[in-house]
Amino acid sequence: MVPEDQPHEPVPLALARLFAGLACPGRTTAALPPTLGGPLADLLAAFGIPVALAPCGARLALTVTGEAETTPASLTADWVTAPPWVRAAQAASTGAITVAIDGPAAAGKGTLARSLADALGLAYLDTGRLYRATGYSVLQAGGDPSDPAAAEQAARSLDTRVLADPALRSEAAGDAASRVAAIPAVRDALLAFQRQFARTPPDGAWGAVLDGRDIGSVVCPSAPVKLFVTASAETRAQRRFLELRDAGQDVIESRILQDMKARDARDSSRGIAPLVPAADAVVLDTSDLDRTEALAAAFALAGDRLRAAGSDVARASMSHTGAS
Ligand SMILES: Nc1ncnc2c1ncn2[C@@H]1O[C@H](COP(=O)(O)OP(=O)(O)OP(=O)(O)O)[C@@H](O)[C@H]1O
Numbered sequence: 001m002v003p004e005d006q007p008h009e010p011v012p013l014a015l016a017r018l019f020a021g022l023a024c025p026g027r028t029t030a031a032l033p034p035t036l037g038g039p040l041a042d043l044l045a046a047f048g049i050p051v052a053l054a055p056c057g058a059r060l061a062l063t064v065t066g067e068a069e070t071t072p073a074s075l076t077a078d079w080v081t082a083p084p085w086v087r088a089a090q091a092a093s094t095g096a097i098t099v100a101i102d103g104p105a106a107a108g109k110g111t112l113a114r115s116l117a118d119a120l121g122l123a124y125l126d127t128g129r130l131y132r133a134t135g136y137s138v139l140q141a142g143g144d145p146s147d148p149a150a151a152e153q154a155a156r157s158l159d160t161r162v163l164a165d166p167a168l169r170s171e172a173a174g175d176a177a178s179r180v181a182a183i184p185a186v187r188d189a190l191l192a193f194q195r196q197f198a199r200t201p202p203d204g205a206w207g208a209v210l211d212g213r214d215i216g217s218v219v220c221p222s223a224p225v226k227l228f229v230t231a232s233a234e235t236r237a238q239r240r241f242l243e244l245r246d247a248g249q250d251v252i253e254s255r256i257l258q259d260m261k262a263r264d265a266r267d268s269s270r271g272i273a274p275l276v277p278a279a280d281a282v283v284l285d286t287s288d289l290d291r292t293e294a295l296a297a298a299f300a301l302a303g304d305r306l307r308a309a310g311s312d313v314a315r316a317s318m319s320h321t322g323a324s
């Protein structure tokens, strides 16, 4: 049993512990906040792993209760990162699994994408950084991000090692990004890198989470999981204000709101790959959700889609091999 004073476990640790618990049903328990425990139990159930939920102080204790539907003969590290339906996906040659997360600025896409990627063992790409790096490079060279020739040249010569530069998070880089992002040749230049990342994620990951504006609609239209994360403009401006203020930047909230509305309008009205939910995306409004609640909701939505993808893939795999 988990002691009541044990701190919340990070989701990846809890998941690893529960997967490992398959070797010893009934003995392994992980404690999580209730908002995460329920959706995580659903997700495990989607993988065919039976768990029991019980209150444990302010937390929910999840215990693996029995054998998974497809328990491997011996539990291997490979199985932990590749649940059975992913293997079925590979067998059916459908390639890596992609989780697409789109939405307007500061809606919380990156926060959710990173947590989902960590918890599910997926690689993560913040595609906004590609556009930010392109716009920033034009600015650094003294150019105009709206100039198609300068922007295309910057996109085509982009060195992805600059993507970690903290300067890319400034509002100026965000504004320049949305200007270069409206130029078709820039989007064309950045498309191959994103698709390649989704198709063959780094470090042998079995899939990837990509966040941006057009992941579900253009970059990865066949992604099995598509979330469109949004929140009111005021909520998003306040979140970005707190983020930049805490990072030591001198910022004014009303100015951020004004700039964010202008950027949203530009992103939504451009002629190419505008910011719109893909037809099959699930919309998640996080205006009234804190980070933990938003993650719990995303887990539940992603779990539903993954389960559906798993059964589609399993069916495809069976018809592929002639099984019924
Ligand atoms: N549900 C939430 N409640 C409160 N703050 C949040 C929530 N989700 C994210 N945040 C905070 O809001 C800020 C913006 O979040 P994040 O960077 O994830 O958004 P984003 O959609 O990826 O933004 P961008 O499009 O600019 O890359 C961050 O400081 C993050 O910690």
Ligand SMILES: Nc1ccn([C@@H]2O[C@H](COP(=O)(O)O)[C@@H](O)[C@H]2O)c(=O)n1
Pocket: 105, 106, 127, 128, 129, 131, 132, 174, 177, 178, 179, 181, 211, 212, 213, 214, 215, 263, 267
């Ligand atoms: N797939 C994408 C991602 C981003 N953009 C543009 O880049 C700007 C900055 O993006 P952030 O996610 O870092 O805020 C954004 O305003 C878009 O103009 C894009 O077009 N497509």
